[in-house]
Amino acid sequence: MNPADSIQDLQYFGEFGGVNPSISDSSTYTFLSAKTMFDTFEGNADGCYLYSRHSSPSNLYLGEALAAMEGTETSNVSASGMGAITSVIMQLCSAGDHIVSSRTIYGGTYAFLKNFAPKLNIQTSFVDITNLEAVEAAISKSTKVLYCESVSNPLLEVADIQALSKLAKKHNLQLVVDNTFSPLSISPKQLGADIVIHSLTKFINGASDAIGGVVCGTQELIDNLRNVNDGAAMLFGATMDSLRAASILKNLRTLHIRMKQHSINAMYLAEKFESLGIKTVYPGLNSHPSHKEFKRQMNNEFGFGGMLTIDVETLEKANALMEMMQDENLGYLAVSLGFYKTLFSAPGSSTSSEIPEDEQKEMGLSPGLIRFSVGLDNDIERTFQAMQKCMKSVGIL
Numbered sequence: 001m002n003p004a005d006s007i008q009d010l011q012y013f014g015e016f017g018g019v020n021p022s023i024s025d026s027s028t029y030t031f032l033s034a035k036t037m038f039d040t041f042e043g044n045a046d047g048c049y050l051y052s053r054h055s056s057p058s059n060l061y062l063g064e065a066l067a068a069m070e071g072t073e074t075s076n077v078s079a080s081g082m083g084a085i086t087s088v089i090m091q092l093c094s095a096g097d098h099i100v101s102s103r104t105i106y107g108g109t110y111a112f113l114k115n116f117a118p119k120l121n122i123q124t125s126f127v128d129i130t131n132l133e134a135v136e137a138a139i140s141k142s143t144k145v146l147y148c149e150s151v152s153n154p155l156l157e158v159a160d161i162q163a164l165s166k167l168a169k170k171h172n173l174q175l176v177v178d179n180t181f182s183p184l185s186i187s188p189k190q191l192g193a194d195i196v197i198h199s200l201t202k203f204i205n206g207a208s209d210a211i212g213g214v215v216c217g218t219q220e221l222i223d224n225l226r227n228v229n230d231g232a233a234m235l236f237g238a239t240m241d242s243l244r245a246a247s248i249l250k251n252l253r254t255l256h257i258r259m260k261q262h263s264i265n266a267m268y269l270a271e272k273f274e275s276l277g278i279k280t281v282y283p284g285l286n287s288h289p290s291h292k293e294f295k296r297q298m299n300n301e302f303g304f305g306g307m308l309t310i311d312v313e314t315l316e317k318a319n320a321l322m323e324m325m326q327d328e329n330l331g332y333l334a335v336s337l338g339f340y341k342t343l344f345s346a347p348g349s350s351t352s353s354e355i356p357e358d359e360q361k362e363m364g365l366s367p368g369l370i371r372f373s374v375g376l377d378n379d380i381e382r383t384f385q386a387m388q389k390c391m392k393s394v395g396i397l
């Protein structure tokens with residue numbers, strides 16, 4: 001399976017023969033017969049729409065394309081990545097259940113598992129996901145979910161999805177993988193994941209103009225999430241707006257081209273930074289502790305992704321460098337990722353600030369760590385030369 005071909009092969013027409021599917025700009029739908037309305041409410045009338053929190057044509061088009069990309073039966077799009085993550089966890093776990101999660105995950109997911117889920121008596125053990133013995137040791141009788149990111153935010157640790165899937169099967173757990181950092185490059189379902197999540201806000205949309213998420217999985221899981229009586233997606237209501245679904249679907253059509261360029265540019269910068277003696281983490285570098293795992297799991301043509309980190313030791317130096325790079329128009333000092341322009345931030349004081357300082361230290365998240373989402377620059381060598389100048393100016397080189 002090639003994930004980009006799977007997207008390309010989907011052919012949609014608009015209502016009037018348009019080359020893009022029509023947007024259904026309605027929150028509610030009429031019925032010719034009251035009986036069909038009842039059946040639709042019960043989920044028994046395929047092809048009928050009732051109310052756009054349940055589903056809408058535009059959301060289904062986008063969901064179909066994302067499921068094709070991930071090779072799952074179907075998917076459910078949501079208003080944000082967190083809307084996808086929280087609804088899946090709430091659907092899979094009840095009071096008394098336990099989760100084993102990677103300790104390096106997006107700060108919002110970490111905060112949800114650490115601070116919010118315990119209010120519902122759902123406990124999480126955070127582990128080094130690259131240490132399979134530690135992962136297995138953390139599994140208990142009440143564990144229901146094994147949770148990780150294929151490439152973790154912000155440390156870029158790479159999960160061995162095949163090995164984790166074996167563990168999940170052995171202990172009858174659902175393996176949930178957030179693939180936000182590596183769309184197309186990694187196909188978690190093909191490697192054994194049960195459920196694949198994305199924040200569409202990032203590479204998939206690629207324009208930093210929208211928030212969105214998706215859960216890709218079996219028809220049964222998605223039906224459960226959408227169940228009007230006890231479905232977490234349905235009842236928490238983090239539904240994507242149809243206009244957004246339509247715009248994200250259009251951007252998805254160029255994802256393969258963008259990912260290749262993000263990967264080429266990130267590889268170039270990572271090699272150059274490392275050759276300057278800067279501590280650089282990028283899954284494409286031989287020095288990355290999980291370089292081989294990534295290589296074994298990846299869909300080659302899309303590369304190692306657009307995310308890299310450098311460690312400049314102190315927050316002061318990190319801030320000075322980021323401010324100067326922004327002044328020089330080399331990118332933006334901003335959180336998020338997957339934009340055409342390079343984005344950089346210091347995760348310790350931003351996107352991972354939910355993680356207490358001592359835990360940050362333990363997992364190797366230094367205050368001087370800068371996370372780069374490398375952009376689509378046409379001349380990346382020119383960008384590198386200008387970045388090197390900034391590094392010299394602020395005393396990093």
Ligand code: PLP
Nearest residue numbers: 080081082106153180199201212
């Ligand atoms: N997963 C990862 C890996 C992320 O980086 C983020 C956001 O930064 C999320 C999930 C949450 O997505 P959203 O901001 O769309 O809710």
